[in-house]
Amino acid sequence: MRVLFVTSEVFPLIKTGGLADVSGSLPTALQNLGVDIRILMPGYPAVLDKLSDLQEIASLDNLPVIHHATLMMGTIEDTQVKVMVIKSAQLYERDGGPYSDANGLEWLDNPLRFGTLSKVAAILSGPRSPLADWRPEIVHCNDWQTGLTPAYMKLLEQSQAKSMISLHNMAFQGCYAASWLPTLALPSTHFTQEGFEYHGQLSFLKAGIFYADAITTVSPSYAKEIQTAEFGFGLEGLLSRRGHEIKGILNGIETDEWNPETDQYLIANYSANKLAGKKLVKSALQERLGLKIDADAPLLGVVSRLTHQKGLDMLVPIMQSLINTGCQLALLGGGESELENAFRHLAINNLGSVSVTIGYNEPLSHQIMAGCDMFIMPSRFEPCGLNQLYGLAYGTPPIVNATGGLADSVIDTNIITFKNKTANGFVMSEASPASLLSCIRQALNIFNNDANAWRQIQKNGMLQNLSWDKSALEYLAEYEKLMQ
Numbered sequence: 373m374r375v376l377f378v379t380s381e382v383f384p385l386i387k388t389g390g391l392a393d394v395s396g397s398l399p400t401a402l403q404n405l406g407v408d409i410r411i412l413m414p415g416y417p418a419v420l421d422k423l424s425d426l427q428e429i430a431s432l433d434n435l436p437v438i439h440h441a442t443l444m445m446g447t448i449e450d451t452q453v454k455v456m457v458i459k460s461a462q463l464y465e466r467d468g469g470p471y472s473d474a475n476g477l478e479w480l481d482n483p484l485r486f487g488t489l490s491k492v493a494a495i496l497s498g499p500r501s502p503l504a505d506w507r508p509e510i511v512h513c514n515d516w517q518t519g520l521t522p523a524y525m526k527l528l529e530q531s532q533a534k535s536m537i538s539l540h541n542m543a544f545q546g547c548y549a550a551s552w553l554p555t556l557a558l559p560s561t562h563f564t565q566e567g568f569e570y571h572g573q574l575s576f577l578k579a580g581i582f583y584a585d586a587i588t589t590v591s592p593s594y595a596k597e598i599q600t601a602e603f604g605f606g607l608e609g610l611l612s613r614r615g616h617e618i619k620g621i622l623n624g625i626e627t628d629e630w631n632p633e634t635d636q637y638l639i640a641n642y643s644a645n646k647l648a649g650k651k652l653v654k655s656a657l658q659e660r661l662g663l664k665i666d667a668d669a670p671l672l673g674v675v676s677r678l679t680h681q682k683g684l685d686m687l688v689p690i691m692q693s694l695i696n697t698g699c700q701l702a703l704l705g706g707g708e709s710e711l712e713n714a715f716r717h718l719a720i721n722n723l724g725s726v727s728v729t730i731g732y733n734e735p736l737s738h739q740i741m742a743g744c745d746m747f748i749m750p751s752r753f754e755p756c757g758l759n760q761l762y763g764l765a766y767g768t769p770p771i772v773n774a775t776g777g778l779a780d781s782v783i784d785t786n787i788i789t790f791k792n793k794t795a796n797g798f799v800m801s802e803a804s805p806a807s808l809l810s811c812i813r814q815a816l817n818i819f820n821n822d823a824n825a826w827r828q829i830q831k832n833g834m835l836q837n838l839s840w841d842k843s844a845l846e847y848l849a850e851y852e853k854l855m856q
């Protein structure tokens with residue numbers, strides 16, 4: 373089976389969030405199952421830099437605005453997954469992030485940058501593909517950046533391949549002025565409610581949902597939630613029309629990258645049955661972050677985008693009372709400046725108890741995951757979430773809100789779940805500071821008073837199989853269904 377996996381970010385080439393983690397690890401798992409998979413992504417400088425054996429394989433012509441680009445192919449060294457990149461200095465070779473410049477301002481030509489990504493994916497799946505020897509049977513799109521692909525495939529490229537779109541986050545839709553239509557060579561006859569029009573704008577994500585042959589989301593709960601007004605971000609009507617077809621498949625984790633037994637970023641490694649190393653990681657983390665070195669002080673961890681989605685504003689008003697009872701906080705993240713500042717203030721007022729690192733830092737994210745005692749993730753919505761899965765794997769029980777993939781992966785500790793050894797974390801009863809506080813207090817009560825029970829909860833999570841094994845099979849089954 374030949375699958376083209378289209379995405380805007382892939383770990384370890386370029387990453388802003390969980391989409392990169394999934395785009396790095398799911399194709400590897402599918403390749404291990406025998407799928408002939410290739411990734412297609414933009415040729416950002418970091419990507420051109422990091423791929424091995426990068427070679428030109430075709431010339432891409434008749435593209436909007438830039439007319440011409442080069443298709444190159446290389447491999448990700450560790451996994452040997454093939455990655456095709458669109459090389460265009462005009463579109464992708466600039467300083468800054470994949471979506472915005474160094475000041476966080478979105479690139480004004482994003483519709484063209486990701487319209488081109490979508491267009492090239494469609495071309496490669498159709499009769500005018502410049503690749504004579506490799507034509508995908510399935511085109512697997514991810515999020516709004518690839519949303520126009522199914523539309524181009526159906527309306528313009530006469531592609532015989534089947535398309536699937538995976539929804540990783542409905543909050544980002546790629547809506548742009550209608551004036552982009554002619555630039556992107558999209559037929560205006562389809563700029564209607566039954567097409568890619570959304571409140572007078574061109575919506576990349578709606579196009580994907582409307583024209584794709586199959587739709588998946590990254591957790592079963594999120595598949596249901598997005599069919600409601602609270603989580604559908606305006607597309608709930610369209611989604612519920614196709615409701616019974618939407619398949620939720622929980623993300624897995626890359627166990628080569630996220631494994632406390634082998635993690636290269638830790639000063640000591642550990643496992644479910646040999647937890648001693650975790651204590652060493654904790655004291656090294658406390659030292660590195662300027663926290664008081666104290667094995668008994670409950671250390672709360674956060675690694676997150678600081679946005680409304682993640683709900684960390686709920687931690688701000690309750691953190692001082694937790695600190696007053698001896699808790700510490702290690703936070704790594706970045707996003708909304710108001711929230712960044714609130715946490716900075718907390719750190720300034722609580723030297724030795726609170727450490728706040730604003731920015732992106734891969735090694736520190738592993739060290740926080742391993743060195744902390746609990747991981748805090750009170751998201752208001754969470755399509756899947758990877759950090760709570762990393763928390764489970766690292767013996768850092770997650771404290772989460774009951775939504776999306778958090779609800780599907782974290783099992784609240786109570787008498788029954790503790791007895792049957794499924795308890796692996798703590799789940800809030802609602803998204804509020806009070807509920808977060810009572811949930812953290814419940815965890816602290818066990819952490820402070822019952823070391824054996826705590827160890828059991830840690831173990832329950834650490835011994836779970838969180839790898840892609842099962843979920844990759846589910847994707848394969850969806851591909852097979854599409855091809856029938």
Ligand code: ADP
Nearest residue numbers: 389390676704705731732733734737757758759
């Ligand atoms: P989302 O994609 O919505 O941000 P996920 O939990 O799915 O949430 O994935 C987030 C990923 O990004 C995780 O791999 C996490 O470790 C990583 N991450 C988030 N913020 C940072 C940061 N400041 N530094 C390093 N890694 C980060």
Ligand code: GLC
Nearest residue numbers: 390391540590755756757758
């Ligand atoms: C998005 C979601 C996150 C999910 C990730 C990968 O970034 O916000 O919940 O884990 O995509 O699917």
